Amino acid sequence: MITTEQVLAALSNVEEPDLKKDIVTLKMVEDVKVDGKKISFSVILTTPACPLKDLIRNACVNAVKHFVDKEAEVEINMTSRVTSKSTNAFSNIKNIIAVASGKGGVGKSTVAVNLAISLAKKGAKVGLIDGDIYGPSIPIMFQLEGAKPYMVQVNGQSKIQPIEKYGIKLLSIGFFTDPNQAIPWRGPMVSSAIKQLFNDADWGELDYLLVDTPPGTGDVHITLAQGFPLAGVVIVTTPQNVALADAKKGAGMFRMEGVKVPILGVVENMSYFTPVELPENKYYIFGKGGGNTLATQFEVPLLGEIPLVMAVSEGGDSGEPISLQNENVVSLAFADIAEKVAQQVAIQNALANKELVV
Numbered sequence: 613m614i615t616t617e618q619v620l621a622a623l624s625n626v627e628e629p630d631l632k633k634d635i636v637t638l639k640m641v642e643d644v645k646v647d648g649k650k651i652s653f654s655v656i657l658t659t660p661a662c663p664l665k666d667l668i669r670n671a672c673v674n675a676v677k678h679f680v681d682k683e684a685e686v687e688i689n690m691t692s693r694v695t696s697k698s699t700n701a702f703s704n705i706k707n708i709i710a711v712a713s714g715k716g717g718v719g720k721s722t723v724a725v726n727l728a729i730s731l732a733k734k735g736a737k738v739g740l741i742d743g744d745i746y747g748p749s750i751p752i753m754f755q756l757e758g759a760k761p762y763m764v765q766v767n768g769q770s771k772i773q774p775i776e777k778y779g780i781k782l783l784s785i786g787f788f789t790d791p792n793q794a795i796p797w798r799g800p801m802v803s804s805a806i807k808q809l810f811n812d813a814d815w816g817e818l819d820y821l822l823v824d825t826p827p828g829t830g831d832v833h834i835t836l837a838q839g840f841p842l843a844g845v846v847i848v849t850t851p852q853n854v855a856l857a858d859a860k861k862g863a864g865m866f867r868m869e870g871v872k873v874p875i876l877g878v879v880e881n882m883s884y885f886t887p888v889e890l891p892e893n894k895y896y897i898f899g900k901g902g903g904n905t906l907a908t909q910f911e912v913p914l915l916g917e918i919p920l921v922m923a924v925s926e927g928g929d930s931g932e933p934i935s936l937q938n939e940n941v942v943s944l945a946f947a948d949i950a951e952k953v954a955q956q957v958a959i960q961n962a963l964a965n966k967e968l969v970v
């Protein structure tokens with residue numbers, strides 16, 4: 613007769629490739645049930661966007677068949693519980709991810725929005741803060757210009773209710789300012805506005821809260837890096853040398869002593885132009901390989917390369933970001949980037965919690 617102990621012993625041969633420990637030691641296996649040759653259990657991944665899901669599932673099936681019974685009928689419920697740093701002060705927001713660039717106009721907001729949508733499509737609970745005080749573009753990208761968030765009472769306190777669209781909870785500085793009026797932002801004002809978006813809003817439970825930051829390194833970045841337990845930062849660049857040089861400075865700020873925010877990786881946007889009618893033709897109009905060089909210099913992954921495609925800017929302007937579509941080259945690229953970001957967050961959390969030693 614097969615026992616649950618035998619199943620667990622077999623599964624202790626399955627290694628989580630990123631965390632480099634077996635899935636039983638990592639407490640990723642739950643609800644083991646045995647009924648004759650029918651064996652079922654749950655595997656709890658570190659994120660619903662886990663790129664290793666199929667690999668781990670296959671390894672589990674193989675381990676049970678190899679070590680327990682080759683005729684076993686294995687049923688696995690692949691589920692997830694998103695991890696967080698144990699020092700994270702927010703009990704409801706598991707991971708805050710900043711999206712930053714050195715230069716303006718490289719597609720930072722485009723990446724932040726499509727990344728948020730791609731993570732939500734994988735089943736994660738996602739929030740997005742538009743912290744680009746100088747040019748908040750998220751209201752336009754979600755067709756929410758002029759929208760005003762409601763206030764709600766939470767435990768006797770008045771809180772801002774984020775606006776929900778496409779399954780994402782959103783707050784933008786743009787919801788509280790007049791788009792026709794330029795605001796002379798001073799350091800302390802910036803800092804308190806950003807803090808309010810976090811602390812005075814009713815975010816509920818979130819797996820990932822993405823923050824779109826202004827270009828460069830300024831008060832928003834300092835406030836975030838010093839005041840919040842960031843899970844990491846995603847650096848967006850285009851391939852040109854000028855963009856790369858600025859991206860290097862931007863990324864460098866997060867590496868400074870006293871800041872030390874993990875860089876999750878580099879996204880190269882507008883990597884090449886591809887005509888709709890000839891998708892196999894790639895024209896590297898801004899140069900080739902810059903994002904990869906930057907990622908190598910910082911010893912971080914290149915998370916992906918997004919082509920220059922008209923549908924991306926059309927999606928942004930019309931309030932229907934391209935990642936809402938399914939079988940599209942760009943939305944597939946963003947889906948892949950979302951998996952890689954979630955994977956890097958899980959690795960950084962494991963490192964911070966001393967569950968992973970490198």
Ligand SMILES: Nc1ncnc2c1ncn2[C@@H]1O[C@H](COP(=O)(O)OP(=O)(O)OP(=O)(O)O)[C@@H](O)[C@H]1O
Nearest residue numbers: 716717718719720721722882919920921924925928
């Ligand atoms: N891969 C792409 N293909 C085509 N157009 C793109 C692509 N990425 C971004 N764009 C367009 O380029 C413009 C700038 O993008 P976006 O606003 O995302 O940049 P940003 O870096 O956030 O800018 P800012 O400096 O204002 O914060 C937008 O019109 C956007 O739709």
